[in-house]
Amino acid sequence: RLVYVLNGPNLNLLGKRQPHIYGSETLADVEASCRALAGELGLEIRFHQSNREYEIIDWIHEARETAGGLVINPAAFTHTSVAILDALNTFDPPVIEVHISNVHKREAFRHHSYVSLRADGVIAGLGTQGYGLALRRIAQLIDAKT
Ligand code: DQA
Secondary structure (H helix, E strand, O other): OEEEEEEOOOHHHOOOOOHHHHOOOOHHHHHHHHHHHHHHHOOEEEEEEOOOHHHHHHHHHHHHHHOOEEEEEOHHHHHOOHHHHHHHOOOOOOEEEEEOOOHHHOOHHHOOOOHHHOOOEEEEOOOOHHHHHHHHHHHHHHHHHO
């Protein structure tokens, strides 16, 4: 019941970064609420953020060995990274893609996601609540399998 929660570039500035788009909660707040919810759901989580594409890829590789699911907000790499898609395609358990903002309401370049070609579900525009909803879904999918 281990779940990775991975966050891409610039999300370290959550709360300070364009708060009219991303809200005022920090990534530390998001991590704390994910941890609290994970406790309720009986999940163990590894929560990471990086501005470097390779680190995200390395965490996906690490998750392959141990995790029962993965939640990812790839941030700008969503729209650019074939390498993250390829890494996710080596990972069999459930994957949920999360975007804090509604990417479909924004610039056209945010409408395409490489990661969506692999994700089992996509949440966008529900703010930081999307992370909790994604964890609930992963817990459900893990329960359904066991
Ligand atoms: C984002 C949306 C992306 O387009 C953007 O590059 C981000 C954050 C979101 O959570 O809404 O950095 O993934």
